[in-house]
Amino acid sequence: xxxxxxxxxxxxxxxxxxxxxxxxxxxxxxxxxxxxxxxxxxxxxxxxxxxxxxxxxxxxxxxxxxxxxxxxxxxxxxxxxxxxxxxxxxxxxxxxxxxxxxxxxxxxxxxxxxxxxxxxxxxxxxxxxxxxxxxxxxxxxxxxxxxxxxxxxxxxxxxxxxxxxxxxxxxxxxxxxxxxxxxxxxxxxx
Amino acid sequence: xxxxxxxxxxxxxxxxxxxxxxxxxxxxxxxxxxxxxxxxxxxxxxxxxxxxxxxxxxxxxxxxxxxxxxxxxxxxxxxxxxxxxxxx
Numbered sequence: 102x103x104x105x106x107x108x109x110x111x112x113x114x115x116x117x118x119x120x121x122x123x124x125x126x127x128x129x130x131x132x133x134x135x136x137x138x139x140x141x142x143x144x145x146x147x148x149x150x151x152x153x154x155x156x157x158x159x160x161x162x163x164x165x166x167x168x169x170x171x172x173x174x175x176x177x178x179x180x181x182x183x184x185x186x187x188x189x190x191x192x193x194x195x196x197x198x199x200x201x202x203x204x205x206x207x208x209x210x211x212x213x214x215x216x217x218x219x220x221x222x223x224x225x226x227x228x229x230x231x232x233x234x235x236x237x238x239x240x241x242x243x244x245x246x247x248x249x250x251x252x253x254x255x256x257x258x259x260x261x262x263x264x265x266x267x268x269x270x271x272x273x274x275x276x277x278x279x280x281x282x283x284x285x286x287x288x289x290x291x
Numbered sequence: 292x293x294x295x296x297x298x299x300x301x302x303x304x305x306x307x308x309x310x311x312x313x314x315x316x317x318x319x320x321x322x323x324x325x326x327x328x329x330x331x332x333x334x335x336x337x338x339x340x341x342x343x344x345x346x347x348x349x350x351x352x353x354x355x356x357x358x359x360x361x362x363x364x365x366x367x368x369x370x371x372x373x374x375x376x377x378x379x
Contacts, residue, residue, distance in 0.1 A: 110351075110353060111351060112351050112353060112354060116354075117353065117354070117357070120354055120357040120358055121357055123358075123361075124357050124358070124360065124361040125361075127361035127362065127364075127365060128361055128364065128365075131361075131364070131365045131368050131369070134365075134369070135368055135369065135372045138369070138372050138373070138376070139372060139375075139376065142376050150315055156312065156315075160308065160312050163308055164305060164308065167301065167304045167305060167308060168301065170301075170304075170339060170343050171297055171298070171300070171301040171304075171343070173343070174292075174297050174300075174342070174343040175294060175297055177345075178292065178294065178297065268345075271343075271344075272344055275339050275340075275343045275344045276344075278339055278343075279336050279339055279340070282332050282335045282336055282339070283332050283336075286311055286315070286328045286329070286331075286332055290311065290312065290315035290328060291315070291321075291324065291325055291328065
């Protein structure tokens with residue numbers, strides 16, 4: 102994949118920068134995870150799986166996010182074979198699936214709000230809204246990044262000069278998927 | 292990587308999602324469920340990292356170091372939290 106400039110390490114700066122950012126993000130979510138474990142262990146009561154949260158809805162959302170990871174990987178693959186049409190198609194599909202994930206999450210939140218479950222109404226709900234909310238913000242950021250990249254694909258020199266940005270955005274998107282791979286069982290199944 | 296391989300990884304991810312969800316409803320001990328589900332999550336993470344993030348084809352050592360070192364720290368941090376809870 103062509104990059105805008107060579108580096109002394111042989112690693113494109115944007116790619117190395119994204120990996121370093123993701124490493125810091127892992128530590129950020131570890132802090133949240135540690136707090137979740139301690140708060141849950143110290144709570145007098147914790148709902149059983151499926152008691153307060155709908156496992157089927159969350160499983161469908163997980164299916165959506167896992168599928169979006171595949172379409173993002175296919176978008177990166179399209180850059181490698183220099184197929185702009187497929188790149189736009191798979192990038193758009195990733196944006197649509199990410200938006201669908203947030204819509205399902207919004208629907209889930211609206212049901213909780215209707216039942217009076219808000220942040221500040223109990224330690225379980227505080228953990229639930231904090232973990233899923235911060236993850237949701239990451240998804241939103243990824244959607245914005247992909248929309249921006251989709252717009253950039255209409256530049257004539259995109260594949261030659263900016264193609265590597267799809268790979269960088271893809272790394273972020275897959276990381277967001279990996280975070281959900283752990284959040285789904287921790288929040289909904291256990 | 293061919294489109295077929297990306298699709299195959301996705302099939303595995305969905306199968307593991309179904310397996311993890313199924314395991315959570317099994318009439319076995321909570322500890323066993325936690326260990327099984329975390330194992331499934333780690334396999335899913337491995338699939339995403341190796342194939343979708345292309346770590347399987349990454350030949351640059353610094354990328355591997357940056358990608359893997361946080362997970363060692365995560366393991367250490369979680370162990371310390373669990374150790375602290377056991378002492379409390």
